[in-house]
Amino acid sequence: MVAAGDEGARAAIEAVYRVESRRVLATLVRLLGDLELAEEALHEGFAAALARWPAEGVPASPRAWLVSAGRFRALDALRSRARLDARSGELARRIEARAAEASGGAVEPDELPDDRLRLVFTCCHPALTPDAQVALTLREVCGLATEEIARAFLAAPPAIAQRIVRAKAKIRDARIPYEVPSRAELPERLAAVLGVVYLVFNEGYSASSGDDVTRPDLTGEAIRLGRLLAQLLPEPEVLGVLALMLLHESRRAARTGPGGELVLLEAQDRSRWDRALVGEGAALVERALRSRRFGPYTLQAAIAAVHAEAASAAETDWAQIVGLYDVLLRVEPSPVVELNRAVAVAMRDGPERGLALVDALLARGELRGYHLAHAARADLLRRLGRAAEAREAYARALALARQGPERRFLERRLRELA
Amino acid sequence: MKYLCLIYDDEKKMDAMTKGDAEAFMGEYFAFTESIRKSGHYVAGEALQPVQTATTLRTRNGRLSTTDGPFAETKEQLGGFYLVEARDLNEAIQVAQRIPSVKTGSVEVRPVMNYEQG
Numbered sequence: 001m002v003a004a005g006d007e008g009a010r011a012a013i014e015a016v017y018r019v020e021s022r023r024v025l026a027t028l029v030r031l032l033g034d035l036e037l038a039e040e041a042l043h044e045g046f047a048a049a050l051a052r053w054p055a056e057g058v059p060a061s062p063r064a065w066l067v068s069a070g071r072f073r074a075l076d077a078l079r080s081r082a083r084l085d086a087r088s089g090e091l092a093r094r095i096e097a098r099a100a101e102a103s104g105g106a107v108e109p110d111e112l113p114d115d116r117l118r119l120v121f122t123c124c125h126p127a128l129t130p131d132a133q134v135a136l137t138l139r140e141v142c143g144l145a146t147e148e149i150a151r152a153f154l155a156a157p158p159a160i161a162q163r164i165v166r167a168k169a170k171i172r173d174a175r176i177p178y179e180v181p182s183r184a185e186l187p188e189r190l191a192a193v194l195g196v197v198y199l200v201f202n203e204g205y206s207a208s209s210g211d212d213v214t215r216p217d218l219t220g221e222a223i224r225l226g227r228l229l230a231q232l233l234p235e236p237e238v239l240g241v242l243a244l245m246l247l248h249e250s251r252r253a254a255r256t257g258p259g260g261e262l263v264l265l266e267a268q269d270r271s272r273w274d275r276a277l278v279g280e281g282a283a284l285v286e287r288a289l290r291s292r293r294f295g296p297y298t299l300q301a302a303i304a305a306v307h308a309e310a311a312s313a314a315e316t317d318w319a320q321i322v323g324l325y326d327v328l329l330r331v332e333p334s335p336v337v338e339l340n341r342a343v344a345v346a347m348r349d350g351p352e353r354g355l356a357l358v359d360a361l362l363a364r365g366e367l368r369g370y371h372l373a374h375a376a377r378a379d380l381l382r383r384l385g386r387a388a389e390a391r392e393a394y395a396r397a398l399a400l401a402r403q404g405p406e407r408r409f410l411e412r413r414l415r416e417l418a
Numbered sequence: 419m420k421y422l423c424l425i426y427d428d429e430k431k432m433d434a435m436t437k438g439d440a441e442a443f444m445g446e447y448f449a450f451t452e453s454i455r456k457s458g459h460y461v462a463g464e465a466l467q468p469v470q471t472a473t474t475l476r477t478r479n480g481r482l483s484t485t486d487g488p489f490a491e492t493k494e495q496l497g498g499f500y501l502v503e504a505r506d507l508n509e510a511i512q513v514a515q516r517i518p519s520v521k522t523g524s525v526e527v528r529p530v531m532n533y534e535q536g
Contacts, residue, residue, distance in 0.1 A: 086534075127507060174529045175419050177506035185508075 026115035045070030240298030243284035247304035250277035266313035371400035426494035427523035
């Protein structure tokens with residue numbers, strides 16, 4: 001124990017909360033088997049720390065201390081409630097049995113680095129709706145407040161709160177367990193987890209509506225989550241999704257101009273790309289590709305890496321990018337991937353070839369309501385000098401776009417063509 | 419904990435099966451039932467007669483209305499169920515995903531209410 005004054009202890013508790021609260025929560029969830037109870041216990045643990053650390057000093061292992069204190073107080077509360085209702089008594093007995101099962105009730109959180117991983121898999125269980133998975137993961141694993149999640153998704157806090165309450169009720173009532181899935185189940189379950197991580201990142205990187213291009217708080221959370229997963233479960237696609245996020249993130253500063261306007265990849269000042277993130281992302285891509293068990297995230301990251309390593313848009317290895325899109329289409333066919341491939345073909349073989357592909361895609365119908373399909377078509381027409389048609393396509397894209405900076409970009413293009 | 423696995427299939431597709439295919443499908447069901455009896459998950463299970471044999475009852479303002487079949491025209495119909503005992507939802511999913519109709523129709527897994535533990 002390190003003796004500390006009131007102020008020192010308070011600062012230490014705040015620091016411990018920032019760094020350790022999620023790990024403490026995850027371990028408490030495993031020990032108590034109930035998310036709500038674990039949150040109460042986390043609260044109790046920190047309340048106990050506030051009462052005792054100023055006098056007794058900060059313990060050598062604050063996390064273990066918090067887990068023990070939280071668990072003890074939660075059990076105590078359950079036992080006193082047990083006099084009033086049977087369910088609390090039953091819960092307390094179950095928890096004690098569980099503790100006895102796991103090495104005589106000893107609590108040593110350092111031996112259990114996978115508690116947060118269990119919690120991630122619970123929060124991203126496919127039996128929960130995707131919206132609920134995202135909200136619950138941000139709340140429980142990342143520790144964001146309900147208000148922060150609501151702000152990030154431009155939703156009303158009560159709506160987010162209700163989403164979280166419903167998800168927790170389903171976890172309890174349908175008994176969704178806290179466990180890392182078995183090898184056989186891992187691919188499907190991991191896909192759900194990575195889907196949540198990338199959805200959070202995308203909402204931050206390319207906010208679907210509102211005035212800013214990016215919301216760095218969300219991209220930061222997604223990358224933190226990706227790093228945690230890569231550390232705990234270094235599967236190829238986990239590395240792939242982290243690489244993809246880092247490579248996108250490396251371009252963030254260059255994606256907007258001084259007035260907050262959108263700057264497209266080909267016009268970005270590449271000296272403003274974050275080289276450290278590019279290096280880290282590219283190394284992860286290589287590791288994932290070497291495994292030969294990679295999937296769509298790794299392939300998208302490989303495409304991003306080719307862009308990141310090119311000195312300019314013109315010097316980009318477009319043939320390699322088209323080739324990677326071909327593989328991606330085989331792994332995961334999607335009209336959006338086809339659109340991106342068409343743009344790469346235009347860069348490799350000229351706008352005429354790209355336009356033919358985009359026109360064929362639009363004729364199929366799936367992308368007719370997608371503003372970027374019309375924006376891509378408009379850009380190809382503009383490069384071909386077909387101004388009237390380009391204007392028409394930009395106008396169509398503008399009618400479908402919802403994000404402020406994207407709208408301003410399209411309006412600027414329209415003015416330039418007038 | 420008990421989970422009810424509700425089995426939905428397209429009866430038209432089932433009726434259109436050749437005799438050989440239908441027998442093979444039934445064989446899969448027998449094998450599945452046998453395997454979950456052995457593993458201890460089985461509590462109960464039945465197949466239902468087709469939906470045109472169904473009768474739907476409603477009492478409104480004290481008057482009973484009796485009609486044939488379920489009202490909604492759905493593509494898949496409730497065709498049977500298993501009641502299984504499982505540790506948690508993941509175990510229930512592991513059991514239920516082996517129900518033969520998962521490949522042809524769909525299976526809904528519902529936890530059974532336990533009033534004793536609230």
